[in-house]
Amino acid sequence: MVEVQSISKSYGLKAVVDDVSVNIQKGKITSFIGPNGAGKSTLLSIISRLMSADTGEVLIDGQKVNETKSRDLAKKMAILKQANHLSLRLSVRDLVAFGRFPYSQGKLTKEDHVFIDEALRYMELEDLQDRYLDQLSGGQKQRAFIAMTIAQDTEYILLDEPLNNLDMKHSVQIMKVLRRLADELGKTVLIVIHDINFASVYSDYIVALKDGKVEAQGTVNEIITTLTLKQVYGMDMSIQEINNQKICVYFS
Amino acid sequence: MREKGKLTILIVLAAASIVGYMFIELGPNWDYALPRRAEKIAAIVLTGTVIAIATLLFQTVTNNRILTPSIIGLDSLYMLVQTTLVFFLGSTSLTVMNKQVNFAISIGFMVVFALILYRLLFRREGQNIYFLLLLGLIFGTFFGSFTSFMQVLIDPNEFQIIQDRMFASFNNIQTEVLVMAAVITAAALVYLMKFFKYLDVLSLGKETAINLGVDYDYTVKRLLVVIAILISVATALVGPITFLGLLVVNVAYEMFKTYKHSVLIFASTLVSIVALSGGQMLVEHVFTFSTQLSVIINFVGGIYFIYLLLRESKK
Numbered sequence: 001m002v003e004v005q006s007i008s009k010s011y012g013l014k015a016v017v018d019d020v021s022v023n024i025q026k027g028k029i030t031s032f033i034g035p036n037g038a039g040k041s042t043l044l045s046i047i048s049r050l051m052s053a054d055t056g057e058v059l060i061d062g063q064k065v066n067e068t069k070s071r072d073l074a075k076k077m078a079i080l081k082q083a084n085h086l087s088l089r090l091s092v093r094d095l096v097a098f099g100r101f102p103y104s105q106g107k108l109t110k111e112d113h114v115f116i117d118e119a120l121r122y123m124e125l126e127d128l129q130d131r132y133l134d135q136l137s138g139g140q141k142q143r144a145f146i147a148m149t150i151a152q153d154t155e156y157i158l159l160d161e162p163l164n165n166l167d168m169k170h171s172v173q174i175m176k177v178l179r180r181l182a183d184e185l186g187k188t189v190l191i192v193i194h195d196i197n198f199a200s201v202y203s204d205y206i207v208a209l210k211d212g213k214v215e216a217q218g219t220v221n222e223i224i225t226t227l228t229l230k231q232v233y234g235m236d237m238s239i240q241e242i243n244n245q246k247i248c249v250y251f252s
Numbered sequence: 253m254r255e256k257g258k259l260t261i262l263i264v265l266a267a268a269s270i271v272g273y274m275f276i277e278l279g280p281n282w283d284y285a286l287p288r289r290a291e292k293i294a295a296i297v298l299t300g301t302v303i304a305i306a307t308l309l310f311q312t313v314t315n316n317r318i319l320t321p322s323i324i325g326l327d328s329l330y331m332l333v334q335t336t337l338v339f340f341l342g343s344t345s346l347t348v349m350n351k352q353v354n355f356a357i358s359i360g361f362m363v364v365f366a367l368i369l370y371r372l373l374f375r376r377e378g379q380n381i382y383f384l385l386l387l388g389l390i391f392g393t394f395f396g397s398f399t400s401f402m403q404v405l406i407d408p409n410e411f412q413i414i415q416d417r418m419f420a421s422f423n424n425i426q427t428e429v430l431v432m433a434a435v436i437t438a439a440a441l442v443y444l445m446k447f448f449k450y451l452d453v454l455s456l457g458k459e460t461a462i463n464l465g466v467d468y469d470y471t472v473k474r475l476l477v478v479i480a481i482l483i484s485v486a487t488a489l490v491g492p493i494t495f496l497g498l499l500v501v502n503v504a505y506e507m508f509k510t511y512k513h514s515v516l517i518f519a520s521t522l523v524s525i526v527a528l529s530g531g532q533m534l535v536e537h538v539f540t541f542s543t544q545l546s547v548i549i550n551f552v553g554g555i556y557f558i559y560l561l562l563r564e565s566k567k
Contacts, residue, residue, distance in 0.1 A: 070467045072465075073465065089510060106453075149463075
């Protein structure tokens with residue numbers, strides 16, 4: 001379990017994350033939603049040690065994140081941030097192989113190659129594995145990076161806007177993979193996501209942030225309501241039930 | 253393997269240019285010329301190695317292929333140290349003073365300066381590495397202006413002595429300090445081995461490196477210290493010459509098209525040795541000392557740099 005205990009972070013006088021406490025359930029997909037500037041990405045960066053908090057603690061399986069060795073954490077938790085520009089001459093397979101670094105420290109073993117093949121298959125990248133990153137479309141690149149985090153074989157997977165730049169087909173594909181990671185392999189997935197319908201359909205829990213504070217948290221059914229979403233986004237949405245899934249219609 | 257083939261070609265080229273430099277137009281007094289040439293070629297190989305590795309490390313740490321470590325102002329600091337010595341102690345100090353002492357003073361100042369700069373950078377968390385470059389640039393300019401200020405105050409004859417130091421030259425290498433330089437370099441490289449495995453991961457960027465379990469601040473800080481030491485050695489040995497690094501590292505990247513530092517580090521070192529010893533051969537036998545190697549390198553390097561910029565902007 002990931003326990004976020006009263007985390008605060010400010011830039012200058014502006015509190016970006018303000019006294020946030022959240023518990024993330026194991027083996028489930030938890031989505032962080034909220035308007036731009038709500039502090040979602042910052043919170044994810046703090047949970048994953050990319051940033052340090054001003055006050056508060058993050059505990060992973062009872063261990064404090066900022067007191068755990070970076071290499072040990074890398075076997076427990078993978079983080080993928082948005083926007084990955086690389087000017088390196090790197091093939092897809094090379095990139096995915098980097099996911100094994102916490103284990104092999106650069107010298108790949110047979111076991112590592114098994115994990116790499118597995119990750120490539122999960123993201124349907126087998127045909128592309130020898131292509132170089134600069135020859136890929138935005139969506140393919142994104143999938144390659146997600147494959148790297150899968151190869152890292154961690155219990156917790158944190159993704160910052162994984163659907164950025166992707167069309168519907170690939171967005172659905174990625175969300176389905178995340179679902180399988182949670183359901184079949186029991187991994188805990190945390191995502192920051194903008195499209196609330198993707199959050200509604202594919203996640204188990206939703207944490208809604210606004211102005212650095214937790215506005216609401218709970219199961220999909222508790223959060224995807226006209227009232228709660230009005231509080232979070234400040235706009236009226238009608239919520240339709242289609243095929244047992246809650247779909248928000250926010251086009252006014 | 254194509255990589256091995258290319259590396260072999262580079263090794264042959266490097267060996268050929270070293271042997272060529274040693275034996276071309278050796279003349280009848282070979283017992284006099286040979287040891288002197290050997291000393292010089294040793295310095296050339298050492299400088300080439302040091303510059304290539306320092307630039308490769310620097311570009312990896314900054315994730316930028318058009319930067320050279322000279323941007324953090326070590327070259328200008330070297331000039332400031334030399335000028336200050338002449339300003340207060342007179343030009344005789346440079347000739348009278350023990351070369352080893354001068355070498356130690358120069359390296360000491362450069363490394364201490366680098367450490368202060370890094371302290372400023374890493375004192376606060378989340379500080380961008382470009383902040384370091386910006387600070388270095390400002391300090392470099394400051395050192396440069398201060399150096400010019402002192403230079404216009406001193407006696408023109410004394411200025412001549414400093415001017416000799418202002419341009420990298422392999423015609424008057426400080427061979428007396430060669431052993432010392434080699435020992436310092438070897439120590440720095442042995443220390444580098446400890447962090448070698450992190451280099452490939454660091455080239456993926458800060459966030460990915462942290463994700464993969466690299467203790468980023470710790471590693472980068474130590475790599476930057478290694479860079480400062482290497483650059484200081486090269487500068488104190490032959491003068492400001494960091495532009496060479498930009499050239500040879502990029503040639504290595506173009507030749508090998510790989511991200512693997514295990515290949516790149518040897519490739520850029522070999523390219524560097526070929527460029528320096530070949531260039532020095534040109535200077536001595538074709539131009540008969542009418543120009544300096546650093547002039548040729550800056551000329552070729554400058555053209556290549558503009559080519560890089562034009563190509564990057566097209567993307």
